[in-house]
Amino acid sequence: MASQENTRKRSFRNFDEAAENILEMLSKQLKINTLFIAKNDGQTNEIVKSRNAKKELVVEGTLLPLKNTFCSLSLNYGEKPLVIEDISKSKLTESLEIAAHFGNGSFIGIPVYYESGEIYGTICGLDNVPFEFSEENLYTFETMSALLTYVLELEKANNQIKTLSSPLVPVTTGVAILPVIGEITTQRAQTIIDDILMKTGEINLEYLIIDVSGVSQINTSVGEYLLKLVNILQVIGIVPVITGIQPYMALKIPHFAANLKGILIESNLETALKKLGFVLMQNCEKNSVRF
Structure with a gap:
């Protein structure tokens, strides 16, 4: 009975529910303050889902110019997770105005793609205090990025089926x-x-x-x-x-x-x-x- 209840809780009907479940799973493995998923169109960056533990560092629904966000750094870095262990000392963040708000905090981010290679956005972790990322953490982010790609394609296929x-x-x-x-x-x-x-x-x-x-x-x-x-x-x-x-x-x-x-x-x-x-x-x- 318990296993059936757990299955129901983990099931999701669309990308929005999948994103929420994925952030919940990540939060159990990483004790980083904030986890979020962002969507971008090349110009703007929208926080579609966020999960803050102690301090609200990222607000769900926030829309910012992409070039002014940590997500832009992750997208420019490529397919592998970008890890910034100390935001205050990184050359990557020195041009970002928002970097000053996070002191010597940490950031991790990896792009989320459609199967065609088109970029959907990013899945990221952020804290305003130092956080040490393990190899297992990096692998988990890569896995979650791939899972989100799979969910995006499923949702796209489902929408096409509905149309037809x-x-x-x-x-x-x-x-x-x-x-x-x-x-x-x-x-x-x-x-x-x-x-x-x-x-x-x-x-x-x-x-x-x-x-x-x-x-x-x-x-x-x-x-x-x-x-x-x-x-x-x-x-x-x-x-x-x-x-x-x-x-x-x-x-x-x-x-x-x-x-x-x-x-x-x-x-x-x-x-x-x-x-x-x-x-x-x-x-x-x-x-x-x-x-």
């Missing part, structure tokens, strides 16, 4: 198809509804064909979401057309089909398009016999 999860395929003026493919969770179903409402607000639609022939898994909750989408479309003046309902759907959620009374339901896209007045014709000119 509800593709609206235009057929002609006023008619589009929504192919719903794969396993539908309640979260994805809600994403589809939100996305479709936004897209239908951008184009003038009369009919939306919702094709569910590619759905691999469905349950009662998902059925309710699809019904919700149908009802919303009717309210905003778009005629919903359902195609591809599989036998297992009717067996698994019998009320689904029952609640679609009055809605145009067809076995496949071809019959639905014919019902709307479209005719699919194969171009047989090359195979035709001319007399």
